[in-house]
Amino acid sequence: xxxxxxxxxxxxxxxxxxxxxxxxxxxxxxxxxxxxxxxxxxxxxxxxxxxxxxxxxxxxxxxxxxxxxxxxxxxxxxxxxxxxxxxxxxxxxxxxxxxxxxxxxxxxxxxxxxxxxxxxxxxxxxxxxxxxxxxxxxxxxxxxxxxxxxxxxxxxxxxxxxxxxxxxxxxxxxxxxxxxxxxxxxxxxxxxxxxxxxxxxxxxxxxxxxxxxxxxxxxxxxxxxxxxxxxxxxxxxxxxxxxxxxxxxxxxxxxxxxxxxxxxxxxxxxxxxxxxxxxxxxxxxxxxxxxxxxxxxxxxxxxxxxxxxxxxxxxxxxxxxxxxxxxxxx
Amino acid sequence: xxxxxxxxxxxxxxxxxxxxxxxxxxxxxxxxxxxxxxxxxxxxxxxxxxxxxxxxxxxxxxxxxxxxxxxxxxxxxxxxxxxxxxxxxxxxxxxxxxxxxxxxxxxxxxxxxxxxxxxxxxxxxxxxxxxxxxxxxxxxxxxxxxxxxxxxxxxxxxxxxxxxxxxxxxxxxxxxxxxxxxxxxxxxxxxxxxxxxxxxxxxxxxxxxxxxxxxxxxxxxxxxxxxxxxxxxxxxxxxxxxxxxxxxxxxxxxxxxxxxxxxxxxxxxxxxxxxxxxxxxxxxxxxxxxxxxxxxxxxxxxxxxxxxxxxxxxxxxxxxxxxxxxxxxx
DNA sequence: TTGAAAGCGATACCAG
DNA sequence: CTGGTATCGCTTTCAA
Numbered sequence: 001x002x003x004x005x006x007x008x009x010x011x012x013x014x015x016x017x018x019x020x021x022x023x024x025x026x027x028x029x030x031x032x033x034x035x036x037x038x039x040x041x042x043x044x045x046x047x048x049x050x051x052x053x054x055x056x057x058x059x060x061x062x063x064x065x066x067x068x069x070x071x072x073x074x075x076x077x078x079x080x081x082x083x084x085x086x087x088x089x090x091x092x093x094x095x096x097x098x099x100x101x102x103x104x105x106x107x108x109x110x111x112x113x114x115x116x117x118x119x120x121x122x123x124x125x126x127x128x129x130x131x132x133x134x135x136x137x138x139x140x141x142x143x144x145x146x147x148x149x150x151x152x153x154x155x156x157x158x159x160x161x162x163x164x165x166x167x168x169x170x171x172x173x174x175x176x177x178x179x180x181x182x183x184x185x186x187x188x189x190x191x192x193x194x195x196x197x198x199x200x201x202x203x204x205x206x207x208x209x210x211x212x213x214x215x216x217x218x219x220x221x222x223x224x225x226x227x228x229x230x231x232x233x234x235x236x237x238x239x240x241x242x243x244x245x246x247x248x249x250x251x252x253x254x255x256x257x258x259x260x261x262x263x264x265x266x267x268x269x270x271x272x273x274x275x276x277x278x279x280x281x282x283x284x285x286x287x288x289x290x291x292x293x294x295x296x297x298x299x300x301x302x303x304x305x306x307x308x309x310x311x312x313x314x315x316x317x318x319x320x321x322x323x324x325x326x327x328x329x330x
Numbered sequence: 331x332x333x334x335x336x337x338x339x340x341x342x343x344x345x346x347x348x349x350x351x352x353x354x355x356x357x358x359x360x361x362x363x364x365x366x367x368x369x370x371x372x373x374x375x376x377x378x379x380x381x382x383x384x385x386x387x388x389x390x391x392x393x394x395x396x397x398x399x400x401x402x403x404x405x406x407x408x409x410x411x412x413x414x415x416x417x418x419x420x421x422x423x424x425x426x427x428x429x430x431x432x433x434x435x436x437x438x439x440x441x442x443x444x445x446x447x448x449x450x451x452x453x454x455x456x457x458x459x460x461x462x463x464x465x466x467x468x469x470x471x472x473x474x475x476x477x478x479x480x481x482x483x484x485x486x487x488x489x490x491x492x493x494x495x496x497x498x499x500x501x502x503x504x505x506x507x508x509x510x511x512x513x514x515x516x517x518x519x520x521x522x523x524x525x526x527x528x529x530x531x532x533x534x535x536x537x538x539x540x541x542x543x544x545x546x547x548x549x550x551x552x553x554x555x556x557x558x559x560x561x562x563x564x565x566x567x568x569x570x571x572x573x574x575x576x577x578x579x580x581x582x583x584x585x586x587x588x589x590x591x592x593x594x595x596x597x598x599x600x601x602x603x604x605x606x607x608x609x610x611x612x613x614x615x616x617x618x619x620x621x622x623x624x625x626x627x628x629x630x631x632x633x634x635x636x637x638x639x640x641x642x643x644x645x646x647x648x649x650x651x652x653x654x655x656x657x658x659x660x
Numbered sequence: 661t662t663g664a665a666a667g668c669g670a671t672a673c674c675a676g
Numbered sequence: 677c678t679g680g681t682a683t684c685g686c687t688t689t690c691a692a
Binding site for chain 3: 001003004005015016018019020022023025047048050051052053054055056
């Protein structure tokens with residue numbers, strides 16, 4: 001493998017000069033520049049990143065903590081981060097915490113041990129205090145938590161607002177008996193969505209019916225089970241708000257199994273807007289989370305933070321996307 | 331930051347000894363071992379990976395080339411690779427080629443520049459020869475191509491067989507007019523599936539009807555369009571074999587829009603078995619590709635290859651999973 | 661078993 | 677503008 005020294009020797013200059021040329025650290029006379037350029041070309045010299053890393057103390061790598069590699073939700077965000085990092089010289093090192101605080105902490109330690117220059121954290125179960133602590137060792141940008149420290153920044157999307165929009169939509173379409181399939185009760189977003197549901201009913205003076213609120217788990221299976229319980233309870237309802245799209249998929253299948261049509265018999269609205277929600281039968285009306293944009297914003301922000309540039313973060317917004325799973329009634 | 335030298339100094343030994351202790355490179359007397367251990371503990375010493383990397387010439391990193399970060403198909407494989415690498419000391423560096431040969435080559439160069447110790451390649455458009463060439467610079471394990479060099483190994487799943495299974499299933503259920511929505515014609519797997527479709531019809535002496543074979547693109551939109559064309563062509567058919575699950579989703583929506591029921595009016599079978607296929611309405615009968623297992627196998631194999639261990643690769647198999655989108659007729 | 665010392669390959673300071 | 681040289685932190689001969 002050819003090194004700076006060889007290039008230097010062949011070009012008749014010093015290694016320092018080659019380095020300067022390579023990094024544009026200082027002016028290099030035209031003739032030497034030419035010589036160096038041609039030697040690099042001829043010897044097909046490529047700097048050894050490992051040596052650069054050691055010398056500069058930076059790995060030009062961004063650690064990314066996701067919660068799942070196989071979730072459409074997180075994948076989108078990862079793709080966004082990836083895009084943002086394109087051409088910056090930083091590469092993402094992706095690890096998954098599987099919604100498990102200890103595992104997250106462990107993986108992050110691994111990332112730090114690998115000397116990542118920055119960390120992007122997608123949701124998770126770590127406490128804000130822990131993240132703030134970590135941020136003393138490495139700059140952090142997080143999604144799903146409001147953070148604002150010197151080396152830690154984080155934003156959330158307004159899940160409460162999104163839920164309000166969803167329920168509002170249902171009510172405007174004439175629905176008054178609206179079921180809610182909740183998410184995990186230890187999940188901040190799930191809670192916000194529940195609150196939005198409650199408050200919006202209240203706002204419209206619709207009395208909340210405890211029986212219409214059933215547990216889910218943000219997975220299809222939870223949605224399916226929830227609908228079965230709902231149906232067995234004998235409660236009347238014309239619409240259901242599912243805490244996320246996966247839940248809606250499961251719910252939709254449960255309905256299908258009972259021969260209940262969507263939206264003719266029951267309207268369904270979701271939350272997230274996963275890719276496939278455009279192709280469910282019927283296409284799902286849902287609250288869109290712009291996860292790709294979120295990821296991109298996260299990626300750009302961590303790079304700015306590393307470079308000590310002003311952050312001016314672009315926080316993408318939720319919005320309701322109306323498709324065909326909600327029917328106007330009454 | 332504390333270094334080996336500091337640890338050595340405080341423990342009253344040499345840096346070499348600390349290093350040996352750390353790597354188990356040689357025996358270290360018990361008393362020194364104790365001393366070193368306690369100093370490491372007390373000083374909370376963590377070796378600098380960057381320095382190790384430079385010295386050993388290895389980054390303890392595996393480059394993984396995927397084609398998409400947001401595809402359920404590739405995500406599964408990535409998760410498998412990730413699992414396989416867990417606890418090996420190797421971390422995956424994931425890049426995406428977006429089904430674009432040039433981009434793939436570029437990204438791979440980036441990975442090599444970062445001194446990855448091995449490469450996992452998931453499908454893509456590079457030619458086998460290119461990969462073999464690359465494998466002189468870094469060991470490679472690939473999916474979606476049959477490779478067997480000293481430093482390159484690759485396997486495919488038997489898409490032809492899978493397609494035969496699918497069509498066979500349809501025929502056994504009494505279908506004789508079977509449409510096929512193809513995948514991209516420059517995609518090896520898509521071609522194999524088409525062939526399987528053709529050969530199986532032939533095997534059962536069902537005359538192939540060119541009109542029943544329509545183009546798709548492995549995406550939902552292609553499936554949707556294809557069905558519209560199919561329906562407009564006025565051809566009669568009772569079942570359709572979709573080149574992949576996404577295509578089936580799109581097809582299913584097109585059918586839904588026309589009020590055509592699945593499977594009562596038309597049976598649908600897919601290929602891949604994405605997660606969501608279990609929750610479509612109706613749940614999709616499809617040929618399962620065990621992508622997670624594929625990824626895991628790939629991950630294990632690249633590590634073995636790096637360590638010069640015998641490979642004995644475990645190649646997972648396709649299998650038909652029967653759900654509810656196919657009806658028995660006749 | 662242990663230590664001294666020589667690098668790994670680049671960068672950056674200090675003279676000139 | 678350029679070159680010599682120390683240095684980043686670790687691993688690994690080579691001798692003892």
